[in-house]
Amino acid sequence: MHQSILDYGGRRYLKLALALCGLSLVLYLWHDPRSPPNGGTWLGYTLGGVGAALILWLTALGVRKRSYASTLGTLQGWVSAHVYLGLALLWVATLHAGFQFGWNVHTLCYLLMVVVIASGLLGIVLYQRFPQQLSQNRAQQTAAQMLTELQELDERTRRVAANASADEISAIDANIAGTRIGGSTAAILSARDRSTVLLPGGASQPEPNPAQTRMLEWLSARLSASDDPLRTRALSDLVSLIGARRALLRRLQQDARLRGWLSVWLYVHVPVTFGLLGSLIAHVVSVFLYW
Amino acid sequence: MRILLKHLTQTAAGTASVREQWVDDSIITVGRATDQRLQSNDTRLQLQHAELRLTATGWQLVCNPPAQAVVNDKACRDARLVPGDLVTVGPLRLRIEPPTVAGDAQLSVERLDERAAVSAAVLRGEDASIGPPKLSLAEVGWRKRPWAWALFLITVLGGLVLPWTAGVPSDARWSSGPLHAAHASLEGRCDSCHVEPFVRVRNESCLDCHADHLRTHLPADHPAAAQFKAQRCTDCHVEHDEPSNLVQTDNRVCTDCHAEPARHGARAGAKPVTDFALNHPPFRLSQLSSEQPASQLKFTHAAHLDARGIKTPEGTVVMQCADCHTPTEEGRGFQPIRMETHCASCHRLEFDPAEPARTVPHGDPTEVLRVLSGHYSARYLAGYADPLAGRTSAVLPPGVDVAPAERARLLGVARDRALRVASDLFERRVCVDCHTVTRSGTAAEPAWKVTSVKLVSNWMPSAQFDHALHGTSLTPCSTCHKAETSKQASDVLMPAIETCRDCHRGTMATACIDCHGFHGKGQPLWQPATIKTVLRKARAP
Numbered sequence: 001m002h003q004s005i006l007d008y009g010g011r012r013y014l015k016l017a018l019a020l021c022g023l024s025l026v027l028y029l030w031h032d033p034r035s036p037p038n039g040g041t042w043l044g045y046t047l048g049g050v051g052a053a054l055i056l057w058l059t060a061l062g063v064r065k066r067s068y069a070s071t072l073g074t075l076q077g078w079v080s081a082h083v084y085l086g087l088a089l090l091w092v093a094t095l096h097a098g099f100q101f102g103w104n105v106h107t108l109c110y111l112l113m114v115v116v117i118a119s120g121l122l123g124i125v126l127y128q129r130f131p132q133q134l135s136q137n138r139a140q141q142t143a144a145q146m147l148t149e150l151q152e153l154d155e156r157t158r159r160v161a162a163n164a165s166a167d168e169i170s171a172i173d174a175n176i177a178g179t180r181i182g183g184s185t186a187a188i189l190s191a192r193d194r195s196t197v198l199l200p201g202g203a204s205q206p207e208p209n210p211a212q213t214r215m216l217e218w219l220s221a222r223l224s225a226s227d228d229p230l231r232t233r234a235l236s237d238l239v240s241l242i243g244a245r246r247a248l249l250r251r252l253q254q255d256a257r258l259r260g261w262l263s264v265w266l267y268v269h270v271p272v273t274f275g276l277l278g279s280l281i282a283h284v285v286s287v288f289l290y291w
Numbered sequence: 292m293r294i295l296l297k298h299l300t301q302t303a304a305g306t307a308s309v310r311e312q313w314v315d316d317s318i319i320t321v322g323r324a325t326d327q328r329l330q331s332n333d334t335r336l337q338l339q340h341a342e343l344r345l346t347a348t349g350w351q352l353v354c355n356p357p358a359q360a361v362v363n364d365k366a367c368r369d370a371r372l373v374p375g376d377l378v379t380v381g382p383l384r385l386r387i388e389p390p391t392v393a394g395d396a397q398l399s400v401e402r403l404d405e406r407a408a409v410s411a412a413v414l415r416g417e418d419a420s421i422g423p424p425k426l427s428l429a430e431v432g433w434r435k436r437p438w439a440w441a442l443f444l445i446t447v448l449g450g451l452v453l454p455w456t457a458g459v460p461s462d463a464r465w466s467s468g469p470l471h472a473a474h475a476s477l478e479g480r481c482d483s484c485h486v487e488p489f490v491r492v493r494n495e496s497c498l499d500c501h502a503d504h505l506r507t508h509l510p511a512d513h514p515a516a517a518q519f520k521a522q523r524c525t526d527c528h529v530e531h532d533e534p535s536n537l538v539q540t541d542n543r544v545c546t547d548c549h550a551e552p553a554r555h556g557a558r559a560g561a562k563p564v565t566d567f568a569l570n571h572p573p574f575r576l577s578q579l580s581s582e583q584p585a586s587q588l589k590f591t592h593a594a595h596l597d598a599r600g601i602k603t604p605e606g607t608v609v610m611q612c613a614d615c616h617t618p619t620e621e622g623r624g625f626q627p628i629r630m631e632t633h634c635a636s637c638h639r640l641e642f643d644p645a646e647p648a649r650t651v652p653h654g655d656p657t658e659v660l661r662v663l664s665g666h667y668s669a670r671y672l673a674g675y676a677d678p679l680a681g682r683t684s685a686v687l688p689p690g691v692d693v694a695p696a697e698r699a700r701l702l703g704v705a706r707d708r709a710l711r712v713a714s715d716l717f718e719r720r721v722c723v724d725c726h727t728v729t730r731s732g733t734a735a736e737p738a739w740k741v742t743s744v745k746l747v748s749n750w751m752p753s754a755q756f757d758h759a760l761h762g763t764s765l766t767p768c769s770t771c772h773k774a775e776t777s778k779q780a781s782d783v784l785m786p787a788i789e790t791c792r793d794c795h796r797g798t799m800a801t802a803c804i805d806c807h808g809f810h811g812k813g814q815p816l817w818q819p820a821t822i823k824t825v826l827r828k829a830r831a832p
Contacts, residue, residue, distance in 0.1 A: 014495070018719055034543060034544065035529040035532050036532045036533065038532055077804075099791065100467070100468060100533050102466075102467065102468055102533070104466055105450040105451075131521060143426065147423065148403065152403070156361065156379075180424070181423075182424040182425045182427075182431070183425045184431055185428065185431055185433070252424070252426065253426075256427065259427060263427070263428055263429075267428065267438075270435045270439055271439040271441075271442050272442060274438075274439035274442050274443040275443060275446050276446075277446075278442065278444065278446030278447040278450065279447075281447055281450075281451060282446055282449075283445075283450075285451055286465040287465075288489055289455065289489060290481055290485040290487050290488075291485070
C-alpha cells in the first residue's frame with residue numbers, strides 16, 4: 001500500500017517539526033534581551049546553532065539516498081523528516097535573525113535558504129499529484145517502450161503508405177521527419193508540439209503540424225476525394241495510424257512534461273543548497289572574524 | 292503435429308543467428324505469463340495475450356480481448372494466417388513460414404530488442420541528422436553538479452575569502468546592520484573597532500575616542516565597583532542592531548542593582564527603584580545651604596502674575612512666565628535670573644527725579660554710596676540750588692569760582708544729601724522692596740548690608756529634564772509649576788513625581804535613562820567625541 005512521505009510514521013516528523021517551531025517561538029517570546037532580538041544573544045546563538053545543524057543534516061540526505069546499504073533509518077523516513085524539518089528551518093532561522101535583514105552576507109545566506117526551501121516546497125506540491133498522473137499516462141509502459149511503439153507505428157505507417165501513392169509515401173516520411181517534441185526546456189515543461197510537415201501539393205514551406213493535425217487534415221481531404229476502393233482503404237488505414245500516432249505523441253509529451261516538472265525544482269534545490277552551504281560558511285566565519 | 296520455432300537473433304555485429312526449437316503442440320501461446328510459450332515481459336502484452344493455433348486448415352490467430360495483434364500492418368483480434376503473413380505482438384514479430392515437411396509447420400520468431408529499437412531512433416526517417424527527441428531536462432543541458440560547485444565557490448570566495456584577503460568585495464558586506472548615527476563616520480571602516488580577527492571588540496577601541504568624557508558609575512571604593520570593572524562597553528552598547536539601540540533604554544540596566552540597593556552595597560537609606568510610574572522615591576530637590584536655607588529675596592510669583600496686571604513704568608502690564616524665564620539656546624533649561632536682565636526694567640534704581648536716567652549700580656552698597664556722593668557733589672559744586680538747603684545755600688553766578696571754604700561746605704551738604712538719599716533707597720523705597728537690608732555704622736558714617744540672594748539654578752541635579760521636549764502650546768507652565776498662587780518667596784514650585792506620572796505611565800512609561808545618567812552624576816550617558824579625537828582617529832593608519 002502506497003503511503004505518502006507526508007504521512008510517514010504517523011506524521012511523527014511533522015509533530016517533531018511543530019514541536020521545534022513551538023519551542024522556538026515560546027523561547028523567543030519569553031526571551032527579553034536588552035537589545036533588539038538578534039543572532040548575538042544567547043538565544044540567537046542557540047537558534048543559529050540549531051539552524052546550522054539542521055542545514056547540514058538536511059544536506060546529508062544527498063549522501064543517505066545514495067547509501068543503499070545504509071541501515072540508518074529508512075530512506076522514506078529520512079525524506080519525511082527532510083520535508084518537515086526543512087520547513088521548520090525557515091521558522092528557526094527567521095527567529096535566529098530576529099527579523100533583522102540587510103544587504104549583507106548574513107541575509108544572502110537567509111535568502112538562499114529561502115530559495116532552497118521554496119523550491120523544496122514546490123517539489124512537495126508537484127510530488128503530490130504528478131507521479132499518479134505519470135503512471136496513468138504511461139499505462140505501465142516506460143518512455144523507452146513508448147518510443148519503441150512509436151517506431152513500430154511509423155514502420156507500419158510507411159508500409160501502408162507504400163500501398164497508397166508516391167504522395168502519401170512522401171507525406172508520411174515528411175511527417176515522421178518533421179516531428180518535433182521536446183528538445184527545449186520550454187517545450188518539455190509545456191508539452192508543446194513544434195512539429196511541422198512539408199506536404200506534396202501544399203505550402204512550399206513546412207506547415208505547423210501540432211498533434212498531427214495538419215497531417216490528419218491532409219489525409220482526410222485525400223480520403224474524401226478518393227474514389228478508388230483500394231486507395232480509400234489505404235488512406236483510411238493511414239488516418240487511423242496517424243490518429244494512433246497523435247495519441248502516442250501526446251502521451252510521450254505528457255510523460256516528458258510530468259518528468260520535467262518532477263525534476264526541474266531539483267535543479268534549483270540542489271545547486272542553491274551548495275550556494276547556501278558556502279554562504280553559511282561565510283556567515284558563521286565572518287560573524288566571529290569581526291566579533 | 293509439430294511446429295518448428297526459429298528464433299532469430301540480431302547479433303551486435305549485425306548478423307543474424309537462428310536457434311531452432313521443435314514444439315510438440317498445435318497451439319503457440321503468447322503473453323507475459325510465465326506459462327506462455329512465447330513469453331516476454333513487455334508490458335504491451337497481456338498475461339495471456341494471444342494464441343496461434345495450427346489447425347487442419349492452417350494457422351489461426353486468436354487474441355484474448357481486449358488484446359490486439361498487428362497482422363500485415365493491420366490491427367486485428369482474430370485472423371486466418373497464410374505463409375508469409377507477419378504478425379506483430381508487442382515486441383515479438385512472428386512470420387508464418389511455408390512448411391518444409393507436410394503436416395509440420397514453421398514459425399520464425401524475432402524479438403525486437405528495445406534498446407536497439409530506440410537507438411535506431413524513432414523519428415529517424417532516412418535523415419540521420421535527426422536523433423531521438425530530447426524529452427528530459429538532462430537531455431536539453433540541465434546540470435546540477437557544475438552549478439552546485441559554482442555557487443559554493445562564489446559564495447565562499449565572494450562572501451568570505453576575497454573580502455578577507457583582498458578586501459574585494461568590501462568587508463562592509465559583513466556588517467549585519469547600520470551603525471548608529473553617532474558612529475556614521477566609522478561606517479565601512481570595520482577595523483576601527485574590529486581590531487583583531489576572532490577577538491571581541493575591546494574597550495580600548497571605544498576609549499580611543501570616548502575616554503575623555505566617561506566617568507565611572509561608582510567610586511572605586513564602592514563594594515560593587517569590582518562588578519563594573521569586568522563589564523565590557525559592548526555588553527551594553529551594541530552596534531549593528533535595527534532599530535539602533537546604542538544606548539540601552541531597558542530599565543534592567545539600572546534596576547538589576549537599584550531594585551535592591553542594600554544588596555549591592557548602597558549607602559544606608561538608599562531607596563529601591565523598580566519603575567518610574569510604580570516604584571520610585573519622591574524627587575529629591577536641591578536645598579540651599581544650612582546657613583542660608585532660603586533665597587533671601589522678597590518676591591512672590593502671585594503678585595507678579597496678577598491676571599489684572601501690575602503697574603510698571605510703561606503702564607499696567609500682565610506679566611508672563613517667559614518675561615523672566617528665558618529658555619537657553621537649546622531649550623532644555625532656562626538662563627539664570629539676573630536683576631539687570633529680568634527685574635531692572637520695572638525695578639529701576641533711579642534716585643534723582645531731576646535726572647531720572649541716572650541710576651545707582653546694583654550689587655555693592657559701598658559703590659551705591661560712592662555714586663550718590665559723586666552725583667550730588669558735582670551738582671552742588673556746579674551751583675545746584677538745593678531747595679532743601681534753605682538760606683544757607685549760595686547761588687553762584689556761572690564762571691564765579693567757589694572759595695575753598697565754601698567748597699568744603701558745599702561738599703558737606705552734598706554728602707548729607709547723598710546719605711539721605713541712600714537711606715531712602717536702602718531702607719524705604721527701592722532696595723528694601725526685594726532685599727533684606729541692615730544698617731550699621733554711626734549716624735555720621737552709616738553703612739548698609741544687603742543680604743545676598745541665592746537662587747537655585749538646578750533643582751534636580753541628578754536628573755535631566757528637557758523643557759523643549761515638554762513645553763508645547765498645550766502644556767502651559769502652570770501644568771507643572773503652580774506659580775500663580777505662590778505667595779511666599781520660599782515656595783518651591785517644582786512638581787512632585789505624581790505630576791510626571793499623570794502622563795508618564797503605561798504606554799508613555801519613561802525609562803530610567805530618560806532622566807538619569809549612568810557614567811557620572813548629572814552627566815548624560817554619553818557625550819559626543821570631540822572633533823579633535825575624531826580627527827585623530829581618522830588620521831590613524
